[in-house]
Amino acid sequence: MSRLTVPSPDDVPDDAKGILDTIGRQFGFVPNMFTTLASNPTVLDVVMTLQNTLSRVLDAKTRHTIALAVSQANDCDYCLAMHTYVSSELGGMSSDDIDLARAGGSTDPRRAAVARFAQQVVESRGQVSDADLAAVRDAGYTDAQILAIVTVAVQVLLTNFINNVNQTDVDIPAVNPAATTV
Structure with missing residues (x-):
């Protein structure tokens, strides 16, 4: 069982909802890691920005x-x-x-x-x-x-x-x- 707060869909902060929607479209669902990160939209944004930026550095x-x-x-x-x-x-x-x-x-x-x-x-x-x-x-x-x-x-x-x-x-x-x- 997760040890940190995982927000319910209704409790996801507004500034994280768009990111989760994008992730959901990519995977067909929103993996638990990203839902957990959504409890802190800034951390979610940092992780996603880093992943997106690093997608350009190697094949x-x-x-x-x-x-x-x-x-x-x-x-x-x-x-x-x-x-x-x-x-x-x-x-x-x-x-x-x-x-x-x-x-x-x-x-x-x-x-x-x-x-x-x-x-x-x-x-x-x-x-x-x-x-x-x-x-x-x-x-x-x-x-x-x-x-x-x-x-x-x-x-x-x-x-x-x-x-x-x-x-x-x-x-x-x-x-x-x-x-x-x-």
Whole structure:
């Protein structure tokens, strides 16, 4: 059961209703995470603005790979379910590639390097080694792209933390635990 207040549809603040309507059109329903965020419209706006802005920094499959890898490393059940759903239903990722991303890998060597690096960012709290940076650079990523990878990872951590604190009720298909290494 969620530990933070989840407003009923009648209690959603007016300045959050439009955002929730947009989310509802995108998913066909409003996921619990967003309804919870609606209790503070400014926080909802920050999360949505960040997600929308970061949709321009890397291709969708790479962003999905980061989201899955980070959510797995951070043990966020809600975000794993959400990102698995989005990656599969909206992002065109296969179930094998979703499982690999959660484990820090990918069928694509470049995305595998991103998944491993994103998990290292989480596990080391940003204190990655020179070897970690070299590995992602060797996969062909520039320093500007590495900044984008870290920023997407931190954006995912934001929602992981919110959902872990809240213990948000999973209202999308739950996922099975994946291995944490490839």
